[in-house]
Amino acid sequence: MSILFNGRASGASDSAPGLLQKFMMGIVTHLRQAVSSLGELWRSPVWTMVTIAVLGVSMTLPATLHVLVKNLQQVSSNYDQSFEISLFLKNDVTETDIATLVTLLQGDRDVGKVRLIDKTAAMAEFKQESGFGEAITFLDQNPLPDVLLVTPSQSKPAAAEALLNKLQQERFVELAKLDISWLERLAAIMSLVQQVVYTIAALLLCGALLVIGNTIRLLIMDKKAEIEVMKLVGATDSFIQRPFLYTGIWLGVFGGFLAFLVIELMLFWLRGAIANVTQLYQSGFSLNVLTLQEFGILMLIAIGLGLVGSYLAVRSHIKAIEPC
CATH class of the missing domain: 3.30.70.3040 (Alpha-Beta Plaits)
Structure with missing residues (x-):
């Protein structure tokens, strides 16, 4: 945090820099804050790993259910095409x-x-x-x-x-x-499974949002004295908030990647058993895994959760901190 603040202070000079120089200074400031927030996570490995694990597990279950629904749709489409x-x-x-x-x-x-x-x-x-x-x-x-x-x-x-x-x-x-009745039953079952998956995913993601928000809140309370000093010397709320926002983003990145690794390991473990079953039934079924696009969506959701959770925490707590 002190490095970031020093970067802010050094940027303030009597001479007005040009537009390009201001833009470059803004980029450098953001990079310093992003690296500094990553360092804060590294200096507190225990709570960092716990938070990442909670976020990863919260992302793993809905993503796994999505893969399950996708494979069920593959099976049901084969039945649909057979009628x-x-x-x-x-x-x-x-x-x-x-x-x-x-x-x-x-x-x-x-x-x-x-x-x-x-x-x-x-x-x-x-x-x-x-x-x-x-x-x-x-x-x-x-x-x-x-x-x-x-x-x-x-x-x-x-x-x-x-x-x-x-x-x-x-x-x-x-x-x-x-015989249309079994097709209607199959479509109704698939719709029900999808609604259940969406409901569970929404609940788990809300839980992950609360975990990230509470983690950032604790981090803000730990930095309360430093935030008061920064406000005394003229640092704005937006400048103070950015490192915590980057912390939420880093938590989202690591949590999303952890969820992806868990899903891939689980699918790798199941692939052999499914191959044996399909061989016995002489079926051409192959297990669908996460595509590159789905991996990108998973990471975006995780980063979004980290950003939104940290934003909600900093907006409500940093404004409340005022120097005595």
């Missing part, structure tokens, strides 16, 4: 009619994919898997209809239901079928 609308065609449709309908559906922007299961192939598969064997050969004609499996382009229950209603009106379609 299909079954179009049972009329018995009197011809191959030309089927080709025309397929062409029309492929040109529809609401349709992602169309697959035809003709009645002959369906009967052969039914004969093989049903266990009736040669008894089916005594049928006079194939009772199975041609079926079109239509995959919607949008993996949302409302979009799938709207497409179902539209396809039901096609003149070659006898019946359109889609």
